[in-house]
Amino acid sequence: MGASVADELQTSAASAGKAPRTARGERTLRKILDAARDEFGDRGFADSSIVGITQRAGVALGTFYTYFDSKEALFQALVRDMSAQVRDHVAPVLKESADMIDGEARALESFLCFAREHRDVYRIIDEAEFVDPRAYREHYETTANRIAGRLAGGRKSGEVDGGYSDEELEILAWALMGANVFLGLRFAVWSSTDPKRVADAMNRLLRSGLAT
Numbered sequence: 001m002g003a004s005v006a007d008e009l010q011t012s013a014a015s016a017g018k019a020p021r022t023a024r025g026e027r028t029l030r031k032i033l034d035a036a037r038d039e040f041g042d043r044g045f046a047d048s049s050i051v052g053i054t055q056r057a058g059v060a061l062g063t064f065y066t067y068f069d070s071k072e073a074l075f076q077a078l079v080r081d082m083s084a085q086v087r088d089h090v091a092p093v094l095k096e097s098a099d100m101i102d103g104e105a106r107a108l109e110s111f112l113c114f115a116r117e118h119r120d121v122y123r124i125i126d127e128a129e130f131v132d133p134r135a136y137r138e139h140y141e142t143t144a145n146r147i148a149g150r151l152a153g154g155r156k157s158g159e160v161d162g163g164y165s166d167e168e169l170e171i172l173a174w175a176l177m178g179a180n181v182f183l184g185l186r187f188a189v190w191s192s193t194d195p196k197r198v199a200d201a202m203n204r205l206l207r208s209g210l211a212t
Helices: 005-014 023-047 050-057 061-067 071-096 100-117 120-131 133-157 166-189 195-210
Strands: none
Touching (some): 023 050, 050 071, 071 100, 071 133, 100 120, 100 133, 100 195, 120 133, 120 166, 166 195
């Protein structure tokens, strides 16, 4: 499954030499990130403030600078955190899947549930394109790479047509990710359609297009 969300947070903070050293510090960092998600999600990056974030988190202003140098640094860490949360939310259902294609449908269903509970993820990730283009690109590249890896595993096991090249699997991975993003927007953020119905429809499409 890779690093945990806690590990991701520590890595982000450690890049500035400010990784939490205690369990209490990890909890405080978590509170700041959760408050930032609410603040940026409600107000957008430009209209959000460090004071507003610390007030939501219930921590002193000085505590903020124990972990982050700026609002921009916090936003970058938040984008990575939300990406890690999506990954960790999906990982358990992948382990329970009957096969690779079933796993992709389960992953979509899990993502739709996450997006419905965390609608602000769309606003935050979209803003990252302009606030922190590197984090924005990293989010999508790492997500697509995980999907491509699963497709490669399916090709190796014979579930995916062996005629697909590595380049073609990368293309398919980006196509699947794009479909998932817009399915989440339409059926989780804009409305609350049963995630399983959406995932089942996608499962039929994948089996007709990918299976050998």
